[in-house]
Amino acid sequence: MVKRIAVVTLFPEMLSALTDFGVSGRAVKQQILEVRCWNPRDYTADKHQTVDDRPYGGGPGMLMMIQPLSDAIAAAKQWASEGSDSVSAKVIYLSPQGQVFHQAQAQVLADSGNFVLIAGRYEGIDERLIEAQVDQEISIGDYVLSGGELGAMVIMDAVMRLLPGVLGHVDSANEDSFSEGLLDCPHYTRPEIYNDCAVPEVLLSGNHERIRQWRLQQSLVRTQERRPDLLSRKQLSAEQQRLLDEYNSKDCT
Numbered sequence: 001m002v003k004r005i006a007v008v009t010l011f012p013e014m015l016s017a018l019t020d021f022g023v024s025g026r027a028v029k030q031q032i033l034e035v036r037c038w039n040p041r042d043y044t045a046d047k048h049q050t051v052d053d054r055p056y057g058g059g060p061g062m063l064m065m066i067q068p069l070s071d072a073i074a075a076a077k078q079w080a081s082e083g084s085d086s087v088s089a090k091v092i093y094l095s096p097q098g099q100v101f102h103q104a105q106a107q108v109l110a111d112s113g114n115f116v117l118i119a120g121r122y123e124g125i126d127e128r129l130i131e132a133q134v135d136q137e138i139s140i141g142d143y144v145l146s147g148g149e150l151g152a153m154v155i156m157d158a159v160m161r162l163l164p165g166v167l168g169h170v171d172s173a174n175e176d177s178f179s180e181g182l183l184d185c186p187h188y189t190r191p192e193i194y195n196d197c198a199v200p201e202v203l204l205s206g207n208h209e210r211i212r213q214w215r216l217q218q219s220l221v222r223t224q225e226r227r228p229d230l231l232s233r234k235q236l237s238a239e240q241q242r243l244l245d246e247y248n249s250k251d252c253t
């Protein structure tokens, strides 16, 4: 079943960065993922194709004009809701006011139905439109961008790589560190000696169980050192706790 993602944006050409390249481009080509853009400018009624409007109460900048945006969202939602046995598509608005996006949310979106992403521009959109047509606000991080398109593409990329058939190696996505709630382990490739540094010998041993444990221990240690906040939220398995304890008890001199 192809996954449909509709993007409401004034700059549909930006989405080619996702649809025309790499793993995501291949997912579109293989019809695992279908992406379609809806431009509010196509829903304007005036000769200037106006898509912005002044904010009540004054203040800097403009807002997205309600009517073209609302009509574009409705059209996008209808397309995204087709063929999914009348389950209506979730409508998501990208903004710094949303819940911060993380891997678990990517998995939820990958496992659920089609959805619509609204990429805001100018200073944002009318609050009454959010109340009437938006199901969820998502932020990709605590900073302010010039538009929601990059946020939309971040979400699309994180979701699409979790769709069945997208990543060559079936384990890739579930082996992702973040799907374990841990940072990734170090990786090495040829040559064996680079910059006077050798590849850790365990990776040359051919002992897959030793390699698996070394990689898991490295992920745990890195997470402990760089993102203790992630570790504090994670319930470690007995093996994970043993590997971390083993590392921490080593003579650090």
Ligand SMILES: Nc1nonc1C(=O)NCC1CCCCC1
Binding pocket: 094, 095, 096, 120, 121, 122, 123, 124, 125, 138, 139, 140, 141, 142, 143, 144, 145, 146, 147, 148, 151
């Ligand atoms: N941070 C973010 N996460 O998702 N989107 C973000 C953003 O900074 N978006 C900027 C947009 C927000 C709507 C008004 C115009 C600027």
